[in-house]
Amino acid sequence: MSRAEQATNRPTVVRDGAVAHVLLWTCFPLLGAAAGWVLSMVPGWLAALPEWVHALPMVPGREQVDLLAGLDGPVLTAVLSAVGLGAGALLALLSYGDMVVVEVGDGGVRITRGGKGPEIGRDRVGTVFLDGKDLVVLGPDTAEAARERTDHGAGRLRAAFEAHGYRWRDGDPHADEFQRWVDGMPGLEQHAQAVLRARRTALESGDADDCAELRGELARLGVVVREEGKRQYWRPVRRGAVGEG
Template sequence: MSVSTTGTRTVVRAGVGTRLFVWGLFPVLGAGAGVLLSLAPGWATRLPDWVHALPMMPGAEQIALLAGLQGVVLTSILAAVGLAAGLLLALTAHGEMVAVEVSPRGAVLTSSERREEYAREDIGAVFVDGHDLVLLDTRTAELGRWRTDHPERRLREAFVAHGHPWNEGDPYADEFRRWADGMPELDGHAQSLLRSRRTALKEKDAEDAAELREELAAVGILVREEGHRQYWRRARPCVEGTKGEHGNENGFLSVDGGDTDQGGAHGTR
């Protein structure tokens, strides 16, 4: 991991060593797995389901043809398939690497497929939730959620150094309630989204679960899960008659701990 700091900004990103490790290790492991697989008797019937799901994996007919091969030809083909799988995994891992740039003006988070800027006046709280860096806005709604493997200590130092409201965990964790289908506090639309998300969690469809989390956030419902159990809370309501973060008349409640104290972090509520 690499951390660079100037007088006005701090950037936390994966270092050159990490990138070389990913691009060097995964392809080698993939090719090695292909070689070992070619030496195992009856290998074609022992492939786990996740291997069949890989994009570059041959179909059932092609695997049946490969099963009839032997020796160097089989080893070379399976090594090439393993190498391709390793390259794909490396490409995926590289795409998920996130650079976090923090300054007194706000934060910029960037990956190979996404870039988001967050103005300092819009940020009400920052914390790490598992492997996710989470930013809440000034009415406690989710402003951004990014999967990152950067050490929490490095992220804390970056945000605290530039006066951002860092928290040790979700400051509103005690407001989450377990969701039960049909509970009267939620309308039909939110219930439908939570039911769909429950299905996605059971089917281990992380992409669909993440999209449904965003749809719930758009209607002011924040959600988290423990296994298949979902917990929810509402974002703070707007305060009428005061200016909001974008200069309109829909203001927001301020979040406790909006200024960084001398200790550099706020405790969990």
């Protein structure tokens, strides 16, 4: 096997670059330290904190706050700046749980967030495209095999998929098949209608996790759904389809 063939067989990974990590570990800690410094210049605010604030996770209790409130000058500034620095570093660490990594190989695709995500076998990948900021993988039957929000650029993603022979499109090839959902409209069974009603409620309340879970339930019913604002649009899965040429 030639080096070129070996390079092709090796998975292509699209992830956040070094610049993103540097910014993450620079901006959050510095902003936290700056916030601590600013707060140290405002007298009396620590003692005025309501009781419910002390019950929040990672917030010092009343005794610790009273101790800090008794400090002043450079000591208080140093303490609050250090606390802000630590809080910023913690936020930077937690941000890794929201990072998306796309691994594209000859045998399949894996899209993970915070290290978690299923692997999609090559036989389950028909067409790949970006829907706004959502990376969408359609199966050969036009059902959604995966949908994940990402900040990775279209150029990097397209190059990764095309390097391994996957079909990339600049937009949803089935966009004209969607129709706006109206409660009780014909063409949908009652179960799907009920799920769409529940998903409408989740959209109105901003419950992203519930929306994603109900999207999966609709997929099992053979329905692909997308939204524009609070409006839902749907299309049926093409059973027996083999994808686009």
